[in-house]
Amino acid sequence: MPQSPSAVAPYSRIVLGIDPGTAITGYGVVGETVQGEFELLACGVIRTQANEEMHLRLLEIFHDMRALIAEFRPSEMAIEKLFFGRNVTTAITVGQARGTVLLAGAESGLAIAEYTPAEVKQPITVYGSADKQHIQEMLQRVLNLP
Incomplete structure (x- = not known):
């Protein structure tokens, strides 16, 4: 589970971002x-x-998502849209994880927005085909990370 700040009150909004998967589901919690x-x-x-x-x-995944939502009390969830590639089996299992995450968000009454990878990259890097290294560098700047 995450290392959290002692208070989430000083933020006008908190967004829980999710990159779903059955083996690994990535998350980030950002406060504005x-x-x-x-x-x-x-x-x-x-x-x-x-x-x-x-x-x-x-x-x-469902229990951990509920715990994250309870801890940080986000008002919004952003989740990656399912990209249907060549591997149908992978797409189905990722879809199951995605559905589980969406259920946890809906159960908690979160506003849910779905984005393609390019839609996420565009505002951060100015172009939608940036590699992971470029995205990391830009997020470090935006979030004032070392």
Whole structure:
């Protein structure tokens, strides 16, 4: 589970961002201050064991998502849209994880926005085909990270 700040009150809004997957679900929690600045509150991954049955893996993702939502009390969730590639089996399992995350967000009454990878990259890097290294560098600047 994440290392969290002691208070989430000084933020005008808190957004929980999700990159869904059955083996690894990535998350980031960002707070926007009343001055319009963004601060990283937490980031990490939810890992499930490949040798577990799928329903147990999904249950673990669901419980961890509920815990994140309870801890940080976001008002919004941003989640990556499912990209349907050549591997149908992977797309189905990622879709199951995605559905589990969406359920946790809906259950908590969060406003949910879905974005393609290019839509996420565009405002951060100015172009939608940036590589992971460029995205990391730009996020470090925006969030004032070392």
